[in-house]
Every structure is written in structure tokens, then in C-alpha cells.
Amino acid sequence: MKVLVPVKRVVDYNVKVRVKADGSGVETANVKMSMNPFDEIAVEEAVRLKEKGVAEEIVAVSCGPNAAQEQLRTALAMGADRGILVEHDGVLEPLAVAKLLKAIVGREGPALVILGKQAIDDDMSATGQMLAALLGWGQGTFASRVEKEGDALRVTREVDGGLETVSVKLPAIVTADLRLNEPRYASLPNIMKARKKPIETVKPADLGVDVTPRLSVLKVEEPAKRQAGKKVGSVQELVEKLRNEAKVI
Amino acid sequence: MAVLVLADHKDGALTQPTRSTVAAARKLGDVHVLVAGEGAGAAAAAAARLPGVAKLLTGSEAPALAEPLAAQLVALAPGYSHLLAPASAAGRNVMPRAAALLDVQVLSDVCGVVDADTFIRPIYAGNALATVKSADAKKVLTVRATSFDPVPAEGGNATVEAAPAAADPGLSSFVGAEIVKSERPELTAARIVISGGRAMGSAENFAIIEKVADRLGAAVGASRAAVDAGYAANDMQVGQTGKIVAPELYIAVGISGAIQHLAGMKDSKVIVAINKDEEAPIFQVADYGLVADLFKAVPELEAELAK
Amino acid sequence: MKGDNVVDFALTPQHEALQEAIGRICADFGDEYWLMRDRQGGFPTELHQALAKGGWLGVCMPEDVGGTGLGITEAALMMQTIAQSGAGMSGASAIHMNIFGLQPVVVFGTEEQKQRMLPPLIEGRERACFAVTEPNTGLDTTQLKTRAERRGDRYVVHGQKVWISTAQVAEKMLLLARTTPAEQARKRTEGLSLFYTNFDRSRIEVREIEKMGRKAVDSNQVFIDGLEIPVEDRIGEEGQGFRYILHGMNPERILIAAEAAGLGHLAVSRAAAYAKERVVFGRPIGQNQAIQHPLAECWMELEAARLMTMNAAWRYDSGLECGAQANAAKYLAAEAGFKACQQAVMTHGGFGYAKEYHVERYLRESMIPRIAPISPQLILSFVAERVLGLPKSY
Ligand SMILES: Cc1cc2nc3c(=O)[nH]c(=O)nc-3n(C[C@H](O)[C@H](O)[C@H](O)COP(=O)(O)OP(=O)(O)OC[C@H]3O[C@@H](n4cnc5c(N)ncnc54)[C@H](O)[C@@H]3O)c2cc1C
Ligand SMILES: Cc1cc2nc3c(=O)[nH]c(=O)nc-3n(C[C@H](O)[C@H](O)[C@H](O)COP(=O)(O)OP(=O)(O)OC[C@H]3O[C@@H](n4cnc5c(N)ncnc54)[C@H](O)[C@@H]3O)c2cc1C
Ligand SMILES: Cc1cc2nc3c(=O)[nH]c(=O)nc-3n(C[C@H](O)[C@H](O)[C@H](O)COP(=O)(O)OP(=O)(O)OC[C@H]3O[C@@H](n4cnc5c(N)ncnc54)[C@H](O)[C@@H]3O)c2cc1C
Numbered sequence: 001m002k003v004l005v006p007v008k009r010v011v012d013y014n015v016k017v018r019v020k021a022d023g024s025g026v027e028t029a030n031v032k033m034s035m036n037p038f039d040e041i042a043v044e045e046a047v048r049l050k051e052k053g054v055a056e057e058i059v060a061v062s063c064g065p066n067a068a069q070e071q072l073r074t075a076l077a078m079g080a081d082r083g084i085l086v087e088h089d090g091v092l093e094p095l096a097v098a099k100l101l102k103a104i105v106g107r108e109g110p111a112l113v114i115l116g117k118q119a120i121d122d123d124m125s126a127t128g129q130m131l132a133a134l135l136g137w138g139q140g141t142f143a144s145r146v147e148k149e150g151d152a153l154r155v156t157r158e159v160d161g162g163l164e165t166v167s168v169k170l171p172a173i174v175t176a177d178l179r180l181n182e183p184r185y186a187s188l189p190n191i192m193k194a195r196k197k198p199i200e201t202v203k204p205a206d207l208g209v210d211v212t213p214r215l216s217v218l219k220v221e222e223p224a225k226r227q228a229g230k231k232v233g234s235v236q237e238l239v240e241k242l243r244n245e246a247k248v249i
Numbered sequence: 250m251a252v253l254v255l256a257d258h259k260d261g262a263l264t265q266p267t268r269s270t271v272a273a274a275r276k277l278g279d280v281h282v283l284v285a286g287e288g289a290g291a292a293a294a295a296a297a298r299l300p301g302v303a304k305l306l307t308g309s310e311a312p313a314l315a316e317p318l319a320a321q322l323v324a325l326a327p328g329y330s331h332l333l334a335p336a337s338a339a340g341r342n343v344m345p346r347a348a349a350l351l352d353v354q355v356l357s358d359v360c361g362v363v364d365a366d367t368f369i370r371p372i373y374a375g376n377a378l379a380t381v382k383s384a385d386a387k388k389v390l391t392v393r394a395t396s397f398d399p400v401p402a403e404g405g406n407a408t409v410e411a412a413p414a415a416a417d418p419g420l421s422s423f424v425g426a427e428i429v430k431s432e433r434p435e436l437t438a439a440r441i442v443i444s445g446g447r448a449m450g451s452a453e454n455f456a457i458i459e460k461v462a463d464r465l466g467a468a469v470g471a472s473r474a475a476v477d478a479g480y481a482a483n484d485m486q487v488g489q490t491g492k493i494v495a496p497e498l499y500i501a502v503g504i505s506g507a508i509q510h511l512a513g514m515k516d517s518k519v520i521v522a523i524n525k526d527e528e529a530p531i532f533q534v535a536d537y538g539l540v541a542d543l544f545k546a547v548p549e550l551e552a553e554l555a556k
Numbered sequence: 557m558k559g560d561n562v563v564d565f566a567l568t569p570q571h572e573a574l575q576e577a578i579g580r581i582c583a584d585f586g587d588e589y590w591l592m593r594d595r596q597g598g599f600p601t602e603l604h605q606a607l608a609k610g611g612w613l614g615v616c617m618p619e620d621v622g623g624t625g626l627g628i629t630e631a632a633l634m635m636q637t638i639a640q641s642g643a644g645m646s647g648a649s650a651i652h653m654n655i656f657g658l659q660p661v662v663v664f665g666t667e668e669q670k671q672r673m674l675p676p677l678i679e680g681r682e683r684a685c686f687a688v689t690e691p692n693t694g695l696d697t698t699q700l701k702t703r704a705e706r707r708g709d710r711y712v713v714h715g716q717k718v719w720i721s722t723a724q725v726a727e728k729m730l731l732l733a734r735t736t737p738a739e740q741a742r743k744r745t746e747g748l749s750l751f752y753t754n755f756d757r758s759r760i761e762v763r764e765i766e767k768m769g770r771k772a773v774d775s776n777q778v779f780i781d782g783l784e785i786p787v788e789d790r791i792g793e794e795g796q797g798f799r800y801i802l803h804g805m806n807p808e809r810i811l812i813a814a815e816a817a818g819l820g821h822l823a824v825s826r827a828a829a830y831a832k833e834r835v836v837f838g839r840p841i842g843q844n845q846a847i848q849h850p851l852a853e854c855w856m857e858l859e860a861a862r863l864m865t866m867n868a869a870w871r872y873d874s875g876l877e878c879g880a881q882a883n884a885a886k887y888l889a890a891e892a893g894f895k896a897c898q899q900a901v902m903t904h905g906g907f908g909y910a911k912e913y914h915v916e917r918y919l920r921e922s923m924i925p926r927i928a929p930i931s932p933q934l935i936l937s938f939v940a941e942r943v944l945g946l947p948k949s950y
Contacts, residue, residue, distance in 0.1 A: 017373045026377050034576075070569055077573065094345065095354045122372055124357045126345035129315065133349035138420030139315050141342050154424065159338040161259075162428035166314065168421040186577050188611035188624050195570060214354035218367065218380040229520075231527075231538045235549040238521065238539055246519045246536065247395040248441070248498040249465060249554070489833075490912035509907075512833050 001111035001170070003046045003055045006101055007039040007075050009068040010121040023219040035071040038116025040078070041176040044183040045146060046114050047079035054148050055112070057081050061104055063097050065089050069199055076194035077186035083199035088211060094122075096204075096211035098130035103207035105135060110171070112153070117142050117175040128175035138168040144179040251279040251303065253325060255318075255334040255343070258284060261291030263299075263402075266335035266394030271299055273397045276362045277331050279303045283412060285321065286313030293409060300404035306412040312426075313339065317417040319346040324415040326351055326387060330365065336391035348389035355389045356381065360396035436485065439468035441498045442517070444487050447474035448503025448524075448543060455480060457547045458502060464554040470494065470514075472504045488513035503543045506531025523547065565863070567633075574630060575637050581606050582641030587914055590646055593772035594917050599725045600650045600772050603643065608680020613654050618662060621674040627873035628807045631655050632814035632865060639818030642914070645921035648815040649721060649773040656811055657686050657730055659804035661752055664792035673752055677728070685726035685755070687778060688801065691718045695934055697732075698744045698798060702780065704733040704751070706794075711735070711751070711785045717778040719928070723762045724774040729755045731785075732797050741795070750797035751785050759783040769920030806872060806882040808929060813865040813882075813889035816925035820858045820893035823900035823918045827851055830904055830913075847903055854896040861889035880943045887935045890925040897922040 011017055012032040019026055035043075049055040060075035062068040063086040072083035086100050105113065118125035132139035140146070140155030144163065147154045148170075157164045158177045168174075186194070204211045232238045242249045252274045257264040274280045280301055284293040285308025297305045308321055322332055322343070332347060334340030336358045348355035360378070361369030367382045368390065436442065443465070445458045455469070462469045471481035473488055487494055489512035499517035504510060506522070506529055514520070515534055522535035525542050532538040539546060567575070585603050593600055607613055616631045617623025635655065639648045654677055661673050676682040693699045702715025713733055723729075731751045741747030761779040792800050828851055831842030841847050868881035897919040901908035908915050926932060940946045 011373070017376050019377050026373060070573070073569065073573060074576075077577070093354050095349060095352070098349055120374065123370075123374065124345075124355070125341050126348070126355050126357060129342065129345035130349035130355070132315075133319065133346040136418070136420075138418075139342070139346065140421070141315070142338060157338075157342075159426075160257075162426060164426045165424040166421050167424050169419075172420075185580050185610060186573075187609070188574070188577070188615060190611075191570070191573050191577060192624055192626075194573075214385050215356070215381045215383055218382055220372070220377050220379045223371070223375060223378055229532065229535045229538060231532070231540065235539065235541075235546055235553050238537055239550065239553045241537055242498070242519070242521070244398075246498070248519050490910075508835070 001055055002057045002059065002108060003049060004059050004061060004101075004105060004108060004110040004113045005039070005042050005046045005075065005080060006061045006063070006097070006113070006115050006127070007043065007071050008036040008116070008119050008121075009033050009062060009064050009071045010036045010119055013037050013120060019220055019222045023221055025217065025220050033067070033070070035074050036116050036119045036121075038118055038120070038176055038178070040074075040116075040183040041178070041180050042114040042116050042174075043075045043078050043080060044181045045174075045176055047184070048181065049112075049148075050079065059084060059108055059110065061086065061101065063088060063092050063100050072199050073194050074186065076197045076199075077191045078184060079190070080197075082197055085199055085201045086204060086207070087201050088204050090211075091213050092211055093213050093215060094124045094126040094130055095214065096209070097127050098134050099209045100204060100207055100211065101127075101131050102134045103209055105131075112170065112172055112174065114174045114176060117177050128173050132173040135171075135173070137171050137173050139173045139175070140166055140168045141175040142177040143174050144177050146174055146180070250330040251281050251328065252277045252331040252333060253322075253329040254280060254282045255322065255332070255340065256282050256284045256292060256296055257335050257337050257339055258286070258288060258292035261288040261295075263292055263295050264335065264337070265399050266337055266392075267296075268299065268399030268402065269394035269397040270333050270335045270392040271302060272400045273359065273362055273392045274331070274333050275301045275400070277365055281306060281329070282407070283308055283322070283325065285309055285318060285412075286311070295402070297407040297409055298403050298405055299407070300400050302405050302407040305407045305409045307409065308412045309414065312423040313343075314417075314421050314423060315343045315346050316420045317415065318343045319350060320418060321412060321415040322347040323350045324413060329387070331388045331390065333390050333392055336393050340391045344389055344391050351387055351389065353385040353387055353389050354383065355391070356383065357391050358393045359390045360393040433462060434466065434468045436468045436470055436487070436492050437494055439494070439496050441465045441467035441500075442470050442487070442494050442496045442514070443467050443500040443502065444470035444472065444504060444514075445475055445481065445502050446472040446504030447478060447480075449475055449480050452480045454544075457544070457551070461500075461547060461551045461554065464551060465498075467498075467500075468496075472507075472510050501531050501535070502547060504531055505529050506534065565866075571630065571633055575633060577610070578612065578634050578637045579641060581610060581612075582638055582643055582647070585641070585643060585647065587642055590643060590772075590917070591911060591914065593646055594769075595771070595911070597771040597774070599722070599774070600643075600647060603647055604650050604683070605680055607651060608678070611678075613651060613680060614678035615655060617658075617674055617678055618670070621670050622678050623674070627869070628656070628810055629866065629869040629873050631807075632810050632869045635811050636814040636818035636862070639815040640822045642822060644819050644822065644918055645770050645815060645924050646772040648818070649770060649924070652811060652815070653684055653686050653722065656804055656807045657684055658752070659807060660730070660750055660791055660800040663803055664800050665752075669752070669788070669791065673728075682727040683722060683725060684728040684730055684752070685720050685722045687717045687720045687723075687729050687731045689717060689719045691716060691777075695931060697801075698748070699738065700732060700734055700748060702731075702733045703737075704735050704749060704785065706735065709787050711787070711790070713780050713783040713785060715780050717780070719765070719775050720762075720778045721773055721775045723755070723776040723778050724764060726755050729753060732801055735794050735797075745798045746795045748797040749794050750791040750800045751789050752791055753783075753785045753789040756783055768923060769917065770924060805929075806868070806878050809882040809886040810865055810868050810872065810878075812925050812929065813861065813868070813885040816886075816889040816893035816922065817858050817862040817865060819918055819922055819925075820854065820889070820896035823893075823897040823915055823922075824851055824854050824858065826913075826915055827900035827903040830907075834905075841903070841905075850899045851903065854892065854899050857892035858889070858896055861885065861892045864888055880939060883930075883935045883938055886925070886930070887932055890922075890932065894919075894922040894926055
């Protein structure tokens with residue numbers, strides 16, 4: 001079967017983001033960009049499926065600016081066969097991305113789409129579920145294990161307090177959680193091969209998708225700074241404050 | 250128009266995040282609650298008593314799966330301006346699906362309600378807060394429970410109705426569930442860290458800290474003085490030359506707060522210090538300081554958390 | 557604006573991808589790992605193997621022997637990234653020789669030799685040491701004494717080498733030895749031959765030299781008593797070994813320059829991070845110009861050296877003469893790297909002297925690119941003679 005893996009270009013995991021002084025967003029100029037870490041896990045899972053002979057072809061897709069080609073190259077270096085860039089410079093919300101991906105699915109006909117469970121920039125954790133809805137496919141979200149069983153996938157999901165296993169009919173959507181696998185490092189020969197693999201570029205208009213955002217960002221601010229510390233009189237008071245004031249336990 | 254909350258429940262009881270979500274929902278209108286999934290009956294009885302809940306809808310008692318549940322929400326949606334759920338694994342699984350079916354951009358992990366169209370949500374792992382206004386006719390959101398004080402468990406008296414059944418698209422089926430006992434998390438990835446210092450006195454005494462750690466799902470750290478004394482393993486050292494940690498909660502027990510230690514934990518969101526010397530420098534960075542003998546305070550803390 | 561006549565200093569997306577990928581491998585080897593290696597010694601096998609597995613050791617080996625066929629530019633970027641990751645010279649030296657040391661085999665070896673010698677090196681199954689320096693000849697390489705006598709289909713070698721790095725662990729040795737007595741050679745630069753052969757420990761004794769830094773990568777006295785080398789292991793013609801070795805020298809200078817610049821940048825970034833956090837006299841020490849300015853100066857000098865390094869690499873890869881640039885790069889980067897490491901220790905105050913803060917290790921390691929493979933004095937002499945046209949002084 002063919003597997004589609006969407007990958008997003010995001011501010012690198014190790015960068016400590018700074019809110020812009022005018023409150024319009026976070027500073028992204030001259031900041032290191034990388035593939036969303038959950039998407040790397042998704043790519044790795046697809047590559048393992050290919051190595052097991054379950055997947056035949058892996059197509060990586062990125063919706064974003066032209067520079068997102070770099071993230072596609074990373075996916076290709078990890079083992080994806082070809083890339084598609086849906087080029088768009090403005091904001092793309094998960095709903096818009098899901099619509100773009102639906103159009104790509106329509107053209108490519110994959111039996112499985114594996115996405116990261118969440119992008120570490122907008123933290124929406126929504127694109128996979130939305131794509132599943134638009135396609136009318138089943139979803140195995142927050143997956144920590146995926147196995148093919150006949151014409152279905154057995155997906156172990158990370159849920160609050162434990163694990164849950166569902167069987168999802170193919171074609172299906174899977175979103176990758178942290179423990180699904182540990183992504184490989186691209187080898188030098190594969191990085192070189194990746195430069196020669198094809199990347200096709202399309203525009204949202206070519207796919208007939210309206211990507212106008214539904215949300216307008218009124219402001220972005222830093223979370224409240226730490227208050228001046230205080231002494232508490234007893235263990236009871238401490239626990240009460242941690243529960244109800246700081247809300248950390 | 251009323252707002253609909255999809256409840257989370259476990260073992261026939263509502264979760265606290267559900268009560269927090271109801272609190273958020275009350276800022277938006279009359280609250281109706283949908284309870285579905287295994288054990289929904291008992292949970293529905295509890296939900297009907299939440300203050301401010303006008304109507305309670307009960308769905309199927311089959312194990313909750315995203316596809317039929319989203320279909321059910323979509324079927325109910327015309328009667329509501331907002332659909333909410335806790336930002337739990339369950340809520341985050343189903344709400345984006347329902348939103349897409351309604352052609353609405355979901356708002357995940359909302360931590361503040363400004364008005365009916367405008368919400369605050371964390372981005373970049375909580376390093377920034379975005380205030381966003383939705384242009385969608387209907388809003389679908391998941392709610393960060395810790396940001397809203399939960400409504401009390403009792404005080405209301407809602408009418409109970411069965412929700413009209415929605416067809417199961419039959420795309421997936423439930424196989425099984427397994428509750429995993431959480432292992433102690435890795436120091437640099439843990440949400441909560443509790444560290445002991447030279448005052449612990451011995452490796453055996455670290456056990457009292459470990460008990461608290463297990464209660465909180467926390468990782469255990471140590472000062473260099475505790476590591477050097479052999480009370481704790483090398484890889485537990487927090488500090489400039491050890492591990493750098495920035496958990497949501499850092500508890501320093503019997504640690505004076507040397508600058509080399511502070512450099513490894515000062516970016517923690519909330520810092521608690523337990524130290525018998527009220528002049529100890531650790532208190533200068535602590536949000537909550539408790540001047541006490543640790544051998545008394547730490548067991549008390551464990552007991553209090555068990556309550 | 558980009559055009560045919562515009563000099564472009566930007567890294568290509570491919571270069572960035574290489575840096576990123578190498579950086580990730582190195583990230584698995586953190587400060588703790590290098591601190592332990594520096595205390596206990598022991599070859600960083602894990603890093604060597606991880607790089608071999610990723611195909612990195614073949615970065616500039618030809619594709620027909622399993623390499624990637626990239627240039628010295630890419631190799632330099634790779635070595636800088638390794639040093640800068642925190643591995644310093646402990647990491648860089650562990651693979652340095654394998655990256656370009658066998659260039660004479662690539663250029664002058666027969667097809668059979670290339671297929672036999674290069675793939676095991678690229679795959680990380682074999683490691684090579686580079687046996688040139690001798691105790692009595694120093695930098696005057698044409699005067700090497702170790703002799704290889706031809707006996708039928710083999711050579712028999714007697715002599716001593718010194719400072720030979722990785723000889724404790726290497727399976728192979730690239731050896732420069734005398735096949736014609738100096739007085740009989742037609743020219744000073746002839747009479748030496750080059751061999752790539754098994755490191756036969758039954759005929760070679762290796763004694764580690766206890767040294768100032770880089771304990772992880774051993775350097776040794778090597779005593780050779782009757783080592784037999786089959787003729788098939790001689791590279792190129794007999795008597796031409798010095799010429800062949802010269803071929804790899806400019807690339808080696810470029811690599812060591814890149815490593816020194818990486819080490820220096822590592823030191824500066826650590827020092828800057830410390831200066832931001834360390835508060836005395838009620839403010840971060842980094843707010844004082846006495847702390848800021850020297851670090852800023854170090855950064856500028858490192859960047860200048862790095863650009864000279866990339867310039868030399870680009871010239872080499874473009875087939876242009878690069879001797880002056882390669883030597884200048886090695887000199888500038890070694891000195892800038894040393895200064896940066898020293899400044900990093902000083903910025904840390906007393907803590908810079910503690911091993912736990914790592915910068916003292918960098919300082920000890922930063923001496924190596926200054927001394928080896930050629931001293932700063934000889935680089936100055938070379939530039940004076942070859943670039944400025946002054947009379948030869950050595
Ligand atoms: C090169 C170098 C690197 C270093 N790197 C690090 C590092 O990475 N991390 C690090 O932590 N340190 C580091 N240090 C050490 C640092 O300077 C301090 O010495 C160390 O942090 C002190 O540890 P401590 O707070 O546990 O001990 P102390 O400073 O001795 O503090 C013990 C505290 O326990 C309190 N106490 C005693 N008995 C009790 C009781 N019964 N109940 C409650 N409180 C009690 C005391 O009032 C005191 O405040 C480094 C030092 C050097 C030289
Ligand atoms: C850590 C380390 C690893 C090494 N690894 C290897 C290895 O793997 N293989 C290998 O073959 N070698 C290796 N070397 C040896 C290195 O290449 C030599 O040390 C270097 O070439 C200098 O030779 P020497 O030590 O004999 O110095 P000498 O030649 O004795 O020089 C001593 C000093 O005198 C100066 N000097 C000499 N002649 C002149 C002159 N005419 N004018 C002005 N100044 C002059 C030099 O610049 C230098 O400062 C290594 C060295 C070190 C320190
Ligand atoms: C081997 C060794 C032995 C020692 N033995 C002893 C001993 O026996 N007894 C003892 O008491 N101490 C001892 N010390 C400690 C030594 O005296 C201190 O390390 C020294 O005073 C510097 O303090 P610090 O390390 O905290 O540096 P910091 O005060 O943190 O200074 C760090 C750097 O910032 C610079 N700096 C700070 N403020 C300013 C400013 N306003 N403007 C410009 N630059 C500034 C400093 O010059 C320094 O370069 C020893 C240290 C070492 C390394």
C-alpha cells in the first residue's frame with residue numbers, strides 16, 4: 001500500500017521562543033527551523049512499514065512556505081520516496097491543512113496517512129483527526145504501536161492513565177505519539193540520495209482549496225511571570241496552594 | 250443558545266477536568282452535558298447534580314470511539330453555539346473530528362474565555378499565550394482543566410434525556426484497554442521533580458522523597474553535595490554541571506540553593522523549598538517556602554497528597 | 557542578489573542538512589561522555605561506530621569504493637561540527653585520519669588496492685594510523701630514518717616513529733619509510749616510500765605517551781622490528797612516498813583548521829552562556845565589557861579563520877592551488893581556537909579550572925592543532941618564502 005506522511009516545518013524543539021514586543025506573535029526571524037518532532041516519528045513508522053514489506057511507497061507532503069522543502073528533504077533522507085510541497089506563505093490552520101491533504105489523498109490514493117499527533121508550534125493536535133473526518137476514514141490517534149491485521153490496523157493508543165487498543169479499518173489515519181518509535185538519523189548516503197528524489201510543488205488554488213484562516217490572532221503574550229515567593233505555615237497549606245493557586249498538582 | 254459539554258468519566262464518576270470544563274462553559278451560556286461510553290449511566294447521574302447544568306443527555310454505553318461520538322456531536326450541534334470537552338486524550342481525539350465535520354476550526358486547550366468568540370490558548374508548549382477570535386458560526390473547543398476552577402460536584406438538578414442515537418459509521422472497533430502503572434519519569438522530561446540535598450543524610454533516607462515522587466508521578470533529583478556523599482546516583486545531579494531541568498513543579502528538600510544548583514532548576518515554573526534554615530538562599534527563588542525539618546515535613550506531605 | 561559574478565558565502569541546503577545530521581549523532585555523546593573519556597582514556601569507539609554506520613567516514617572517498625564522493629568542504633564542515641558539538645579534539649581526532657589520511661591511496665593506489673583498502677575503513681571495520689613523525693627528525697620530514705629494505709616480494713622495516721595517534725587501536729598503518737639511503741637519493745624529497753599495511757603487533761611495539769590532553773585518543777611511541785610488508789601494500793612507485801604524502805597535506809591542514817575553529821566556537825558559546833548566568837557584584841558578569849569584549853573578539857577571530865578555512869577548502873575542491881590558504885587557515889584557526897579556549901576558562905573564574913565545567917579540557921586540547929601536524933613557525937616560514945618571496949629560512 002501507499003503511505004502518505006505529512007510533515008510540518010516548525011521552530012526547532014531546542015529553541016526557546018520569544019514573544020515579539022508588539023504582541024503580534026513569536027520571533028521566528030533567524031530562528032532554527034526543523035521538522036516537527038512528532039512528524040519525524042510518523043516518517044520513521046512509515047519507513048519501518050516499508051522495510052517490513054507492508055508499505056510500497058512513501059510520499060511525504062508539507063504544506064507551508066517554499067523553505068519547507070528542507071523538511072521534505074529530511075523525510076526523503078529518512079526513507080520517503082518522493083515529496084509534495086503545497087506551497088503557501090500565510091497562516092495555515094489545521095482545518096485548511098486537512099482540506100489540502102484531503103485533496104492530495106484524492107490524487108495519490110494512499111491506504112494510510114500517518115501524521116504527528118501534534119505540531120509543537122500551535123500545539124493544536126487536530127490535523128489528523130480533521131483529515132480523518134473529511135475523508136470519512138477511521139482514526140487511530142496518539143499511537144504508541146501500529147500493526148497491520150488483514151485489512152485493518154491494530155493501533156495501541158496512549159490515553160489518560162494507560163493504553164487503549166482499537167482496530168481501525170483501512171484506509172485509515174494514524175497520529176504518532178512519542179513512544180511509537182525512535183526515529184533514525186539520516187545517513188550520509190541517504191542524504192545524498194534525497195537530493196535527487198523528486199519534489200513536486202503545487203499551490204492550494206491548484207487543489208481548489210480555500211485556506212482562509214478562521215481564527216484571527218488578537219495578541220500573543222508571555223505567560224505571567226513568577227510572583228514574589230511566600231512562606232507557607234504548614235504542609236496542609238502548601239498542598240492547598242499547589243492544588244488551587246499554582247494548579248500544578 | 251445553550252452550550253454542550255462532552256463529559257469525561259472514569260469508573261462511573263465524572264473527572265475533575267469535566268467539572269472545570271463545565272465551569273468554562275458556564276461563561277458562555279446554559280450548559281447541557283453529554284455523557285457517553287462505558288459506565289455512562291452512573292456518570293450521568295453525577296453530572297445531573299453539577300450546579301449550572303440545565304440538561305443532561307445520555308449517549309450509547311458502548312466504549313467511546315471517536316467516529317460514532319463525533320457523529321453524535323454533529324447530530325446534536327444545531328442546538329448549540331459552542332461544543333466543549335476537556336483537553337484530555339478523549340476530548341482531543343473526538344473534538345477536532347467533530348469540528349471538521351462541522352467545517353469549523355477547533356480551538357484546542359483553551360485556558361481563558363474572553364467572550365463568546367474570543368479565547369486564550371497556550372502555544373509553543375506554554376511559552377506564549379495567544380488570544381484568538383474565531384470567525385466560525387459555531388465554536389468547538391477543548392479546555393485546559395487546570396485553568397478553570399471546577400464547579401462543585403453537587404448543587405444542581407438537571408433533567409435527564411437520552412440523546413437521539415446517531416449511526417455508527419463502523420470505521421473502528423474497540424479491542425481492549427490497559428491501565429499502565431507509571432514508571433518514574435526521566436529527570437529532564439518530568440513534569441514534576443523533587444530533589445534532596447546534603448541534609449538527607451543517607452541514601453536510605455531518600456526513600457521518603459521517593460514516596461512523594463510516586464504520589465506525584467515525579468522524577469527524583471539531588472544536589473551535588475548529596476551525590477558526592479553517595480546518597481544519590483551521579484545521573485540524578487541537578488545543576489550547572491548536572492542535569493538542567495525546567496519542570497512545572499520543582500521541590501527542593503534540604504537544599505541550600507547554591508548558585509550552581511539554582512542554574513540547573515531556576516526555570517522551573519513553580520519552585521517549592523523545604524528547609525529548616527529560614528535564611529537559606531533557596532527561599533529567594535522559591536514560590537512557596539516551608540521552614541521545617543524535612544524528616545517531619547516530607548512524610549506529612551506524602552500523607553497529605555494521599556488524601 | 558545572486559549572479560554568476562557574485563561570491564556566495566552561504567551554506568547550501570545540503571551543507572545545512574549535513575551539519576544537522578552530524579549534529580544529531582554527536583548529540584548522543586554529551587559532556588558527561590567526554591568528561592569520562594578524558595578522565596579514564598579509552599578510544600571513543602561508540603562515536604566512531606555511529607559515524608561509520610551513518611556512512612560519514614566515507615564523506616570524501618570515491619563512490620566506487622562505497623564513499624560519497626563529496627569534497628574537502630563537506631569534510632571540513634563535518635569535522636567542525638563534531639568538534640563544536642562538545643566532542644572537541646577527543647571526538648575529531650578519533651576519526652580525523654580516516655577521513656582524508658588515505659588520500660594518497662585514492663590518488664596513487666591501484667584499482668586493486670583501492671578496493672581492498674578503502675571499503676573496510678569507510679565501513680568502520682578498520683582504523684588507520686598515520687606513521688610519519690620520528691623522534692630524531694621532527695618537522696624535517698625528508699630526513700626520516702625508518703628503513704624498509706626490499707627482500708624479494710616484501711619489505712622488511714626497522715625503525716621508530718613517535719606521536720603516532722590511535723596506534724593502540726588501529727588495525728592499519730599508513731607508513732612513510734626510507735627505501736633508498738639519504739645519501740644515495742637523487743633529491744632530498746626522494747628515497748622515501750609509502751605503505752598501507754597491517755599493523756602487525758607481533759613486529760611492532762606501541763607505548764602510549766602520557767600527554768597534556770585528549771586522553772581518549774592515544775598517541776604513541778612506535779617501535780618497528782622487522783615488520784614485513786608485502787610489495788602489494790606499497791602505494792605508487794618506490795622512492796616517491798614524500799610526494800604522495802604531500803598530496804594529502806593541504807586537505808589535512810584544512811580539516812585541522814575546521815576542528816580548531818569548532819573547538820573555539822564551542823568554548824566561546826559555553827563562556828557566553830556562563831557569563832549570562834553567573835552573577836557577582838549584583839549583575840551577570842557578562843554585563844561587564846571586560847568579559848564581553850574578549851569573547852566578542854574571539855568570535856570574530858574564529859569566524860575569520862573559519863572563512864579562510866572554507867576559502868582554502870573551496871580552492872582545493874575547485875582544483876586551484878591552495879597551499880598558502882590551507883596553511884594560513886590552519887595557523888589562524890589554531891591560534892584563534894587556543895585564545896578562545898583560554899578566554900573561556902578565564903570567563904569562568906575559578907570554576908573554569910574545574911573539570912566539570914569542561915572548558916579546561918578544551919584549553920588542553922586546543923594546543924594540539926597548534927603543534928600538529930605542523931608548527932606555527934614553519935607555517936610562517938612557508939608563507940614568507942612561498943607567498944612573500946623571501947629567502948628560505950629552514
Ligand atoms: C565545580 C563545581 C560544580 C558544582 N556543580 C553543582 C551542580 O551541578 N549542582 C549542585 O547542586 N551543586 C553543584 N556544586 C556544589 C554547590 O556549590 C553546593 O555545594 C551544593 O549545591 C550544596 O548542596 P546542598 O544544598 O545539598 O548542601 P548544603 O549547602 O550543605 O545545604 C544543605 C541544606 O539543608 C538544610 N538542612 C539541614 N538539615 C535539614 C533538615 N533536617 N531539614 C531541613 N533542612 C535541613 C540546611 O539548612 C542547608 O540549607 C558544584 C560545586 C563545584 C565546586
Ligand atoms: C597530540 C599529537 C598527536 C600527533 N599525532 C601524530 C600522528 O598521528 N602521526 C604523526 O606522524 N605525527 C603525529 N604528531 C607529531 C606532530 O606532527 C609533530 O609533533 C610535529 O610535526 C612537530 O614535530 P616535533 O614534535 O618533532 O617538533 P620539532 O621539529 O622538534 O620542533 C620543535 C619546535 O621548533 C620549531 N622549529 C623547528 N624548526 C624550526 C625552524 N627552522 N625555524 C623555526 N622554528 C623551528 C618548531 O616550530 C617547534 O616549535 C602528533 C603530535 C601531537 C602533539
Ligand atoms: C586552583 C584554585 C585554588 C583556589 N584556592 C583557594 C583557596 O585556597 N581559598 C579561597 O578562598 N579561594 C580559593 N580559590 C578561589 C579563587 O580565589 C576564586 O576562584 C576567585 O576569587 C574568583 O572567584 P570566582 O571563581 O567565583 O569567579 P567570579 O567571581 O565568578 O568571576 C568570574 C569572572 O568574571 C570576572 N568578573 C567578575 N566581576 C567583574 C567585573 N565587575 N568586571 C569585570 N570582570 C568581572 C572575573 O574577573 C572572572 O574572570 C581557588 C581557586 C582555584 C581555581
